[in-house]
Amino acid sequence: xxxxxxxxxxxxxxxxSVVIGSIWLTASCAIVGTFxxxxxxxxxxxxxxxxxxxxxxxxxxxxxxxxxxxxIPGAFLTGWLSLVLIDKIVAHSKIKEDTAIGLxxxxxxxxxxxxxxxxxxxxYANQSGLDHFLFGKAASIVREDLLIFSVIAIILMISVILxxxxxxxxxxxxxxxxxxxxxxxxxxxxxxxLTVLAVVIGIQAVGVVLMAAxxxxxxxxxxxxxNDLKILMLLAALFGAFSGISGAYVSYTAPAMPTGPxxxxxxxxxxxxxxxxxxxxxxxxxLLKQVKIKRKIKDxxxxxxxxxxxxxxxxxxxxxxxxxxxxxxxxxxSSLEKSLLRLKKEGYLEKEKTGWVLxxxxxxxxxxxxxxxxxxxxxxxxxxxxxxxxxxxDAENIExxxxxxxxxxxxxxxxxxxxxxxxxxxxx
Amino acid sequence: MxxxxxxxxxxxxxxxxxxVAGSRDxxxxxxxxxxxxxxxxxxxxFLNKHxxxxxxxxxxxxxxxxxxxxxxxxxxxxxxxxxDQDCVLYGEIxxxxxxxxxxxxGINLGPRALYIIGFVLLLVIFFIVIGYKELxxxxxxxxxxxxxxxxVTLWHYLLMxxxxxxxxxxxxxVGAILVIAFLIAPAATAYLxxxxxxxxxxxxxxxxxxxxxxxxxxxxxxxxxxxxxxxVISGLLFALAFLFSPKxxxxxxxxxxxxxxx
Numbered sequence: 001x002x003x004x005x006x007x008x009x010x011x012x013x014x015x016x017s018v019v020i021g022s023i024w025l026t027a028s029c030a031i032v033g034t035f036x037x038x039x040x041x042x043x044x045x046x047x048x049x050x051x052x053x054x055x056x057x058x059x060x061x062x063x064x065x066x067x068x069x070x071x072i073p074g075a076f077l078t079g080w081l082s083l084v085l086i087d088k089i090v091a092h093s094k095i096k097e098d099t100a101i102g103l104x105x106x107x108x109x110x111x112x113x114x115x116x117x118x119x120x121x122x123x124y125a126n127q128s129g130l131d132h133f134l135f136g137k138a139a140s141i142v143r144e145d146l147l148i149f150s151v152i153a154i155i156l157m158i159s160v161i162l163x164x165x166x167x168x169x170x171x172x173x174x175x176x177x178x179x180x181x182x183x184x185x186x187x188x189x190x191x192x193x194l195t196v197l198a199v200v201i202g203i204q205a206v207g208v209v210l211m212a213a214x215x216x217x218x219x220x221x222x223x224x225x226x227n228d229l230k231i232l233m234l235l236a237a238l239f240g241a242f243s244g245i246s247g248a249y250v251s252y253t254a255p256a257m258p259t260g261p262x263x264x265x266x267x268x269x270x271x272x273x274x275x276x277x278x279x280x281x282x283x284x285x286x287l288l289k290q291v292k293i294k295r296k297i298k299d300x301x302x303x304x305x306x307x308x309x310x311x312x313x314x315x316x317x318x319x320x321x322x323x324x325x326x327x328x329x330x331x332x333x334s335s336l337e338k339s340l341l342r343l344k345k346e347g348y349l350e351k352e353k354t355g356w357v358l359x360x361x362x363x364x365x366x367x368x369x370x371x372x373x374x375x376x377x378x379x380x381x382x383x384x385x386x387x388x389x390x391x392x393x394d395a396e397n398i399e400x401x402x403x404x405x406x407x408x409x410x411x412x413x414x415x416x417x418x419x420x421x422x423x424x425x426x427x428x
Numbered sequence: 429m430x431x432x433x434x435x436x437x438x439x440x441x442x443x444x445x446x447x448v449a450g451s452r453d454x455x456x457x458x459x460x461x462x463x464x465x466x467x468x469x470x471x472x473x474f475l476n477k478h479x480x481x482x483x484x485x486x487x488x489x490x491x492x493x494x495x496x497x498x499x500x501x502x503x504x505x506x507x508x509x510x511x512d513q514d515c516v517l518y519g520e521i522x523x524x525x526x527x528x529x530x531x532x533x534g535i536n537l538g539p540r541a542l543y544i545i546g547f548v549l550l551l552v553i554f555f556i557v558i559g560y561k562e563l564x565x566x567x568x569x570x571x572x573x574x575x576x577x578x579x580v581t582l583w584h585y586l587l588m589x590x591x592x593x594x595x596x597x598x599x600x601x602v603g604a605i606l607v608i609a610f611l612i613a614p615a616a617t618a619y620l621x622x623x624x625x626x627x628x629x630x631x632x633x634x635x636x637x638x639x640x641x642x643x644x645x646x647x648x649x650x651x652x653x654x655x656x657x658x659x660v661i662s663g664l665l666f667a668l669a670f671l672f673s674p675k676x677x678x679x680x681x682x683x684x685x686x687x688x689x690x
């Protein structure tokens with residue numbers, strides 16, 4: 001707790017730089033990454049991350065200094081070149097995009113490693129620290145870095161705000177964008193440029209390999225929560241910023257811990273939690289919904305079975321035993337009993353000494369399902385010319401999904417038929 | 429790209445194997461890596477199918493997550509793990525002869541890595557010979573393959589196991605990222621040169637060998653990383669095929685196209 005207070009008081013200037021730097025980096029990468037996520041080109045970010053290395057080394061060899069003002073343009077150049085090459089390969093040969101990405105990223109990275117080892121084996125006095133570009137150095141962000149990061153992050157954010165509509169259009173529907181006069185190629189170029197910029201600064205925080213996560217994971221996590229692009233971006237940026245702070249905090253309390261990987265692990269944890277627990281789109285929610293639907297179908301089948309039995313007895317409010325129901329329709333005893341209890345709770349059934357009795361509401365509900373079943377059988381034989389002995393299974397499924405509106409139209413279309421193809425009376 | 433993903437995500441598996449065994453026991457590492465590799469494929473598919481996350485994002489999220497865990501494990505047990513990030517990322521083939529396999533009676537049998545990679549090579553060849561038909565069918569026409577009773581899932585996972593094993597065996601030699609160059613580049617180059625699957629397999633091997641030889645000399649010449657040089661060469665070979673392949677090369681196509689219009 002004490003360390004938490006100490007951490008957030010920002011009394012330590014280094015901590016301040018690291019925290020602000022991490023937030024800038026993670027949030028701006030998350031925002032730009034949202035568009036590559038929507039364009040389904042997230043692995044392109046991975047390619048750029050690997051391809052900046054030769055540029056960094058080249059800039060170092062040419063300038064002989066580690067000043068970010070030289071290294072960042074170098075990184076930008078090869079990162080950008082790699083994207084152009086990937087597009088060219090895909091456009092002019094039968095090589096697929098993922099192969100092209102893998103090829104370019106590994107060859108560029110190889111070139112970078114070759115250059116890096118060349119530098120290490122030659123006598124460049126001040127070469128140490130170049131490998132920060134490989135593994136990131138979020139924990140050692142200093143004032144000067146912060147200035148450059150902030151400038152780039154602000155450029156990124158302003159561009160995204162200014163061109164939000166255009167970016168959105170080309171992410172979702174390029175052809176539509178073209179047709180309403182958006183200069184697709186130019187906007188695409190701008191977006192690519194922003195992505196490369198984001199990668200160039202982000203890589204210094206988390207390193208080459210984990211860079212992809214900074215672009216993809218926040219957007220992927222946010223996607224489970226919303227369908228609105230603005231909220232999606234905001235959430236992605238928040239997830240990113242939160243992981244940035246937490247990562248910085250972890251390596252502040254445990255100095256041996258690397259900041260970058262922690263940022264990524266925290267991001268991934270948020271993504272996994274979203275994937276499991278987000279409302280509507282989360283896996284758990286969808287599973288629950290499936291269970292609910294299955295129960296609804298089971299309960300409707302129970303009521304239907306009791307209605308059939310009532311028809312045979314010519315009395316719908318007669319107590320019926322579980323065994324009788326099972327002999328009428330194959331059901332598991334335990335699951336039927338659960339269904340009966342649920343129906344009792346909802347007021348469709350009552351339990352008496354000699355068995356279960358339909359209430360009025362229960363009878364009506366059962367009747368409606370039977371009616372839908374038989375109407376659908378009529379419809380299939382009459383309009384789709386399906387033989388009467390083939391229509392039952394289909395009706396078994398559709399009887400649970402027909403809405404009241406559809407029910408009304410079906411009744412009118414068939415003009416309230418008296419009986420179904422098997423000569424059973426249709427109850428209205 | 430799944431190869432790329434696997435080559436990174438086997439890291440935590442390797443680290444855990446190292447911590448359990450307490451040494452760089454190669455067999456255990458290979459097994460651990462194979463398990464992690466299959467596990468990775470499984471998570472990617474799970475996210476994709478059950479989480480409805482688009483496939484590129486599932487790959488990206490999964491491998492970065494596992495790799496980050498691997499790096500954290502290395503940092504947490506820094507004192508006990510004789511693995512470092514540099515080695516993981518770009519290996520050093522030049523150190524291979526230093527790590528010799530010496531038998532109990534003191535006979536030097538040569539570099540240990542040579543045996544491991546040789547064993548993996550035999551395993552891969554064996555796998556391809558045994559499962560040639562199945563691999564061929566599941567690769568080109570999964571629908572037909574499953575129609576005639578070949579389990580596409582089984583062969584997919586078997587293939588991914590082989591990819592993981594190969595990746596890990598090459599790990600200390602070339603590192604996680606450059607493995608990708610060796611996995612993809614020769615095959616992509618061969619793919620531009622022929623349409624026949626068998627020819628492509630043989631061409632891939634030949635291109636791989638050429639790459640290794642010339643890469644080594646390039647590295648020797650400029651005194652740099654051998655694996656880096658090899659992947660540069662593999663990129664150059666691809667560029668040559670891309671430009672001048674008799675069927676696919678863009679220069680060749682342009683020349684032909686020019687003649688036709690004249």
